[in-house]
Amino acid sequence: MKRGVAASAFAFVxxxxxxxxxADVTYEGGASINGPFLxxxxxxxxxxxxxxxxxxxxxxxxxxxxRKNESAGCAAQRNSRS
Numbered sequence: 001m002k003r004g005v006a007a008s009a010f011a012f013v014x015x016x017x018x019x020x021x022x023a024d025v026t027y028e029g030g031a032s033i034n035g036p037f038l039x040x041x042x043x044x045x046x047x048x049x050x051x052x053x054x055x056x057x058x059x060x061x062x063x064x065x066x067r068k069n070e071s072a073g074c075a076a077q078r079n080s081r082s
Contacts, residue, residue, distance in 0.1 A: 038048045
């Protein structure tokens with residue numbers, strides 16, 4: 001029985017590898033054309049750099065705020081059970 005579970009888990013991991021590869025390629029490809037696209041719309045180099053920097057900053061921000069909300073939610077749940 002354990003051998004079947006291990007084989008199934010291994011197959012899942014090996015399947016998710018290419019899925020992750022294609023997701024990364026798609027995301028990075030999309031992110032790499034943001035600047036040239038804004039340039040075709042007539043944006044200046046300064047505008048493109050500010051927009052790109054703000055986008056990178058916001059991309060990192062939600063993960064930190066989610067962790068804060070998650071821990072606050074756990075505390076609220078503990079208080080409601082008391």
